[in-house]
Amino acid sequence: MSKRRVAYYFDPDVGAYTYGLGHPMKPHRIRVTHDLVAAYDMLPKMHVLRPKRASPEDISAFHTDEYVHFLTRVTPETAEELTYHGTRFLVGDDNPGFEGLFEFCSISAGGSICAAQRISSGAADIAINWAGGLHHAKKREASGFCYVNDIVLGILELLRSYPRVLYIDIDCHHGDGVEEAFYTTDRVMTCSFHKFGEYFPGTGTQEDKGRGKGKGYAINVPLKDGITDESYKSVFEPVIAKILDVFQPSAVVLQCGADSLAGDKLGCFNVTMKGHAHCVQFLRQQNIPLILLGGGGYTVKNVAKTWTFETACALGIEDEIDFSLPWNEYFEWFAPRYRLEVLGNNMDDLNTKDNSLDRVRVTALEQLHDLIHAPSVQMHDVPRETVGHHLGLVKDEEGWDELDERLARKLHTILHLLFYF
Template sequence: MSALTRSTSRPDRCTPHEMTRFHTDEYIDFLARVTPETFDEMTGHGSRFLVGEDCPPFEGLFEFCSISAGGSLSAARRLIDAKADICVNWAGGLHHAKKREASGFCYINDIVLAILELLRYHQRVLYIDIDVHHGDGVEEAFYTTDRVMTASFHKYGDFFPGTGALNDKGKGKGKGYAVNFPFKDGIDDESYQSVFRPVMQAIMDRYRPGAIILQCGADSLAGDKLGSFNLSMNGHASCVAFMRTFNVPLIIVGGGGYTIRNVARTWAFETGLACGVKMDERLPFNEYLEYFGPEFKLAVPSNNMDNANTREYLHETTAAILESLRNMPFAPSAQMQHVPYDLEDDEGDSDSDLDVRISERIRQTHRRPHPPPESSYPSSDEDPLSHQRRRRRLAQNYITSLSSARKEARRERQERAARMAEEADAACGAGGGSDEERGASAGAGAGAGRDKARKRTFFKASRLDVARLLQGPDPGLTGLGLAEGAAGPGAAGGHGHAPHRHGAGVGNGITREWTEGLY
């Protein structure tokens, strides 16, 4: 990452259909319709969907949810398409939202939606949470699977949400894939890093994820109105710097944070850190400068708060987590399958011509099918990003070979249809006798075709049925069966009655037209 390309983009908003990949239809419909005026009536005075004191409805609620979740979904798609190595969405990180209820100021769980999108391509995804509150919504969503590992460093005890004990390790197939480090009040930079680095190093060595989502809730900073930790800005940002060293595709999202000036400072500093930019400690002059007084610096210092986390407690907890990780299976694999690309593509300008965007999306959809899945993880001398780019090259070669095979098959079908048409012309030209005899002969042939392909007339056969018939062992019979339905009985071999290209052979004319139209 020595040479970084930095860019900003306006992501697409998350649609209600995309939200229902995790949340229930009923809950999403409620969020789309609720207003402060209809709140009591729609929720039964706050008892339904737990929308109330912690999560009140407000004007523009659903618009906010679609923007927040859309940013995280777009970030996941950019990682999948190898358009970025690191993506940042400070409007995301709402880790408390559940499948059918709001919780802890969170309405839509954008993190779960982004992880589900990443799982379409990656076998394993790692979620890290450094918010002062436990990331209960994300952990609950993936508590029984080994394809997502969650690691949360939070305050535990008489504190919201009251979950995330050391022994909460997952269930069933996900046993051991939920890591919780419960802190007490006053954790400082040195103590935090003394446990964060060894635990995350062990997880990365053992789990080897294909992508990482890092939730950087700023309520773990010193002086937060709701938090009780004592981290400085540099101590908080060191978690971002450490995870960046693994060179694994990374999504950084926001979260909590209730002392606004400290949140703004920290997330600005961490954005520069993610992009490889050294930030000046002196704040530039701007219209909001007065909010950062009296020091007017890019810094959030620790305070003199007591640290209730003793060295013995931190050492024992770290040892218990590392022992659990040693007993965990190494890099569990998952059976992958072909997943079609979405038509949505955020490359195009939203204000560009509609016809151009539709054509481009159709072209991208047909050009980029998923390659055959690879179950192997990159070798020890190949980092995940290089492995991902290599898979993209293999995918392009796979697409090229498929295209050549399809062209060859289409050419063979067209040649076969042409030969059938020529044979029909020759048969009609060589046939003697009166018109009545030829009509009787054609009617008998149509009857034979009808017996072989019962109810396969042109008007009753669907497009898929016709395509299947054209691939049958006897195209000639198929053509004759279609002829009777198209031209009607007594068509005299098709002379003057066929509405298709070959007037001499109605059945074969239909065969050619469907062949060229379908393929």
Template sequence: MRSKDKISYFYDGDVGSVYFGPNHPMKPHRLCMTHHLVLAYDLHKKMEIYRPHKAYPVELAQFHSADYVEFLHRITPDTQHLFSNELARYNLGEDCPVFENLFEFCQIYAGGTIDAARRLNNQLFDIAINWAGGLHHAKKCEASGFCYINDLVLGILELLKYHARVLYIDIDVHHGDGVEEAFYFTDRVMTVSFHKFGDMFFPGTVVLKDIGEREGKYYAINVPLKDGIDDNSFTRLFKIIISKVVEMYQPGAIVLQCGADSLAGDRLGCFNLSIDGHAECVKIVKKFNLPLLVTGGGGYTKENVARCWTVETGVLLDTELPNGEFE
């Protein structure tokens, strides 16, 4: 049965072949694993599959500073030793290493989110999925937390061309600080981030008093959570908060970042969510029947990430996957 929603899905196999380096927790190969599962369950037959365009430098500079974009374009593993000042200025190094095809990787995942937003704007689809996107820590002039280009900000800027208000929801275990910061002074984007609270936990943003400023005051919402939160508590909180936010804010479109490092057993995470609990949040958001852009994000235990995003692709397609497959 085809879902009543029209759904587009963006994927480029090249995105899964980049390598951040030995011992780095970010493994883009998880995107290939997700895609293979999506194909194995025949989910591709129920949606339109697109290869994203590679975002042009000028598109990336809609948010990022032109000099930062230009540097990402130019730097290679072989030349990085010549640019120690710039590497420090743009925060490239340990967390955000310079690797082979780095810029192309950024172009692909950002292109997917921009394309997804454009398809929604043109009302060609109700839901658009880009599991390669969701890199929510990147700042205007610097990389942060494994994120180089903030595709979410670029996608939201695209949606703002057609919608007066956009709601951004983030269920990654880490605070969606890059997106929050980008829209901190505007009421046209409301950001809601559910994440682990604590100064010692990346990105260490003290979030309780961060509610937005000037026109954006009260349009940034943070839900700081403790280690070990389970499905019951998380989904209850999520449903109450997001239902109220949608009712009061009345967004024209929603962007949902589904970082899978909030799952139990993640290499870097500390929550206790099952795949079903994580997917329940996707179900809740889908029920609002608003144009919906869904991305990936963190997630460092590859098999769990691939299972989670496959199940959530199924949720968006109103397709339950055979029970017990993922136990």
């Protein structure tokens, strides 16, 4: 298999944060993944980098200043008190104001921004940030365990250099935050494969297609419980192949949420490790600049095994992997089999029982058939801060005074950006 230059972003502090006792999101899974990647001796085969942490100003490229300011100040003690015009930024018990929250967000977001910069500079063909992929975060509020939308920030960075970016989401949950951010532009196509029907966040029907210039550029593939590798592949490959043909993206961002794996504590699919990784393999074969991000995943040992295997897929060495786990610091966690595998179970595949998968596939392909082939853009010189503005992503009117000051300070940062609206 042909070689790719792979950049791998990891901050050793990321595993030290906790959402609280009993919370299903475990940042420590990133540390377990890294230890397993190291045990398989993959680190020397990649450019391993500690990302620069995202600053409040970096995060304000998408999120509102008020919300970012809140995140920098919130603690477990002040979470209830810190409000803006009576509105809570942390919605529900899913999104606690844990100790070190902003530092955790800055690591996640910094990794995705740095990955995008690495890809844009041409220094890497594939960039990995398993601490990223927090796709539910909204412009001014936390949602679904996600506080800062590192994906949107990374895509904004890509848009400084590339005319079109494709975002693909294989998390069990709909990638609502990313879709919402780019809902009105044809420069970013979002495609989400997710469980739909009485399931968080409750969005992502095939009627949700985008709006304005973005109409048709939000693709949703709603699925039912128990989908298997074979069923998943039967819809993933034709839809993504058609997208690549019609949209012709300059770069691809793949959110590899691992709660779509069989046996996940919050998931309801029946996809194995190899079935999940097939999505990475399929995209790697396309020879398009690729960013791999984490996301959901709540059975920690399965998350770590799958992201480790997908790191091997990025390197093109998956055929060399010994599925008997090497010794590592967390070896006992992988009892009783001690193997690099996530197996399927005996769930019924509801997607094939009623032939709904065929209808979903046909509907998605028909939507793509109606699109303009490779929407064109024009070349402009644009400062970094204006990318999100022209896409309609940043700042309400009350935020423009501060933004204008930042623009004035950084007008010397002029980059070529393909741009048209």
